[in-house]
Amino acid sequence: MSAGPGVSAAAARRNRRKLALTAVAVVAVGIFVFPLYWMVSTSLKLDTELFTDPPTWFPSHVSFAAYGTAVFDNPQMLTALGNSAVISLGTMVLTLLVAAPGAYGLARLRLRWSGLLLLPFLIAQLLPTINLALPLFALFSQAGLVNSRLGLVLANTMLTLPFAVIVLRPFYLGIPREMEEAAAIDGAGRLQAFLRVVLPIVMPGLVTVGAFSFVMAWGEFTLGLTLATETDVQPVTVTLNSFIGQYGTQWAPLMAASTVVAVPIVVLFVLFQRFIASGLTAGSVKD
């Protein structure tokens, strides 16, 4: 096992290059994470420290006062957080309930034009949310669904559904028909076969779709802004927007509220990173 001098020189060069790349990556990470760091650190500052010139990079006294003002002692914010939790969970459940069998049907349909049926879902991806909000407002005001959490769940599901179907279909396509036929021979009905055999296999896809639907609904702003005008049903994003007017340039409470709204998304991402990344790359890379 003796390496020639040329080989070790190449290895040293490779090591140096790796070190340089790592340094660049660390600096890049620093710059890109800084706005988020800034959000959290501003939220921990006292009012007196907010407008010092130059600004302090670390809060000199860590204070959670802003969290009290803007979030935990603020009934409007607490209600909004509850609304968003209900709306996001509702959207997640409804999306899974509709998309799981829907995408299965789409995958199992063996017709010449079954690919064409995917087209509406692809076109739906082109739609800006505001395009959807407009007719929904008109329809919902007829149906009494404006200013209701149920209405927001329905509306959010319209946003998540096309994505869910597109992500799930390939998972179903990967299942051999023989598997379901075997289950059918064993006496399981079509529904039983779907629930007991098919669904467990596509579980990773369902987790991806579930996590994405929750995150999309939690961060959704346009539908909340247009379909919920009363504060008691508003999702937290809309309440956060109204805080801008209320707090102006009192950045500490604004950043505290922003941090609390951002936390669930970060936590979900850390927990489901693998599934979220696979959901993103679905449809772009065939393997």
Next chain:
Amino acid sequence: MAPWFLGLLAFTAGPMLASLYLSLTDFDLLSTPEYVGLDNYVTMFTEDPRYFQSLTVTVIYVVLSVPLQLSFALLLAVMLNRGLRGLTVYRAVFYVPSLLGSSVAVAIVWRQVFGEDGLFNAALGLVGLPGRDWIATPDTALYTLVALSVWQFGSPMIIFLAGLRQIPREQYEAAEIDGAGPVARFFRITIPLLSPIIFFNVVLQVIQAFQAFTSAFIVSGGTGGPSDSTLFYTLYLYTEGFGSFRMGYAAAMAWVLLAIIAVFTAANFLISRYWVFYSDDGK
């Protein structure tokens, strides 16, 4: 499965049909819609200067933000793909801004960062450059939004990473033996072999850039100001529909926007014939 599927279609298509009808009417939400034919579409193109302003702002935003964002995403993906340690950590760190990207929380941070007393001016001050209120200045407000979009390069980057992993290492080794430097390898191997993925990202990001709404709404306080310099198409549509209650006009704007996005997407597919390279192994 057929009835289920039809229900699914109705769920998606119903509101669109309603919107198509609304676009042919005069509708203020209170009285019943009054049919006016193509009047809304004619007004848009003949007597509404703000409409053209919103179109201009949006096109500038798309043309600037998409190439910048994708260049960053590709550059970092290539670097991360070079067998760096802790790949998953970097991937997570870069992706989190993307997840939060179009969120209200981050847009609020942007208001602070690029405001008069903000972080950006403080950083400029450190190197002795004069600052200004970037968000309240018509000449610069739009660029703060472009910066916000570039900052969210996480999802295209993850897609690039997945694509880079499929390029066989032997290709690079062979090129290295033939004396190709890193730059030549990037342009002769990475770019052509990655071109289907680049294309996918371009299509997706162009669509998303046209749809941008939340960040512009929050940063401009819902007005598209200062002086309409951030009046995105979607934002103008919103103020017409929900601010001035001209729902019919807003619905017509929505359909034209959809058509514009469709045209850009179709153009992307047409142009792709000249630069996207598909390997011939049938993938």
